[in-house]
Amino acid sequence: MDALPLSLADVSVEIAGATLVRALRLDVRRGEVVGLLGPNGSGKSTALRCVYRALKPTSGAVLLDGEDLAGRGLRETATRIAALTQDNRAELDFTVEEVVALGRAPHQGGNLRLSARERELCREALRRMDVTHLAKRSVLTLSGGERQRVLVARALVQEPAVLVLDEPTNHLDVRHQVELLRFLRDCGLTVLVALHDLNLAAAVCHRIALLKEGALVACGKPAEVLAPDMVRVVFGVEVTPVVHPETGVPQLLYDVPVDGTATAEGNTS
Ligand SMILES: Nc1ncnc2c1ncn2[C@@H]1O[C@H](COP(=O)(O)OP(=O)(O)OP(=O)(O)O)[C@@H](O)[C@H]1O
Numbered sequence: 529m530d531a532l533p534l535s536l537a538d539v540s541v542e543i544a545g546a547t548l549v550r551a552l553r554l555d556v557r558r559g560e561v562v563g564l565l566g567p568n569g570s571g572k573s574t575a576l577r578c579v580y581r582a583l584k585p586t587s588g589a590v591l592l593d594g595e596d597l598a599g600r601g602l603r604e605t606a607t608r609i610a611a612l613t614q615d616n617r618a619e620l621d622f623t624v625e626e627v628v629a630l631g632r633a634p635h636q637g638g639n640l641r642l643s644a645r646e647r648e649l650c651r652e653a654l655r656r657m658d659v660t661h662l663a664k665r666s667v668l669t670l671s672g673g674e675r676q677r678v679l680v681a682r683a684l685v686q687e688p689a690v691l692v693l694d695e696p697t698n699h700l701d702v703r704h705q706v707e708l709l710r711f712l713r714d715c716g717l718t719v720l721v722a723l724h725d726l727n728l729a730a731a732v733c734h735r736i737a738l739l740k741e742g743a744l745v746a747c748g749k750p751a752e753v754l755a756p757d758m759v760r761v762v763f764g765v766e767v768t769p770v771v772h773p774e775t776g777v778p779q780l781l782y783d784v785p786v787d788g789t790a791t792a793e794g795n796t797s
Contacts, residue, residue: 532555532558533558534786536590537589540587550743560787561721561735562720562721562733562736563750564720564721564723564739577613578590579692586748595714609690610686611692621668622666622667623663623665625664628681630682631681631684632646633649635682653684658677658678659678662674672699677704681794690719691712691719693712697725726780731777735749746758755769758780
């Protein structure tokens with residue numbers, strides 16, 4: 529049987545006496561999109577940092593194709609896993625096309641000389657992320673959303689088997705959010721993605737893993753995991769589940785009480 533492309537095997541992270549991630553066990557199957565959801569501070573970024581090796585688990589292991597990542601070289605890991613992180617600031621005055629080309633670095637030696645195929649790969653990634661028109665611009669001049677799309681393009685030219693993304697829709701307008709998540713669903717890569725938008729997660733993720741205080745409290749299909757009782761316990765909000773009339777995807781309506789005193793009357797003056 530094929531080894532799983534990505535497994536978190538009882539990963540725990542302790543920092544300064546606090547347990548940020550508790551014995552997290554999570555498998556991501558080939559071609560699957562798994563969403564990592566949970567409230568602020570629940571350990572999503574910390575868990576993802578262990579996967580892209582910015583952090584070493586205190587105990588447990590991250591397995592790539594069944595092998596402990598800790599035994600692999602960092603460059604070799606980068607040929608297999610690409611990450612879009614929260615702390616990814618491209619401070620240098622590179623152009624967009626230069627930053628995207630850097631995605632090929634793990635595959636090359638010291639000098640970055642792109643072959644015709646690699647140049648085409650970069651062009652295609654720029655196109656897919658809708659940033660071709662920015663190719664010659666300095667990344668320092670980009671808006672937050674443009675920069676985010678450039679960094680996804682760079683991750684794509686890495687040609688990874690596994691994509692790890694920490695809140696990739698941050699800064700993106702709604703069209704680019706939908707396009708990016710559709711792309712993640714259709715790209716065929718194995719994807720682990722931290723998201724805040726429960727409805728977008730339900731629409732694109734094959735499975736959702738829900739974290740609370742560093743521990744996995746549920747993992748499964750969106751409709752099972754995002755049940756109102758679970759959402760109340762984990763996020764402390766009341767929701768009404770509905771089914772999208774066109775796509776059949778489960779979605780949540782947030783039950784925000786309407787304040788009877790702030791009626792439309794007050795707005796008509
Ligand atoms: N280096 C550190 N030292 C101490 N505490 C840390 C450290 N890194 C993270 N934490 C704490 O660990 C907890 C989990 O943080 P993490 O960034 O993983 O949460 P998150 O689920 O990604 O949150 P958010 O949704 O706000 O991005 C938080 O309470 C955070 O303050």
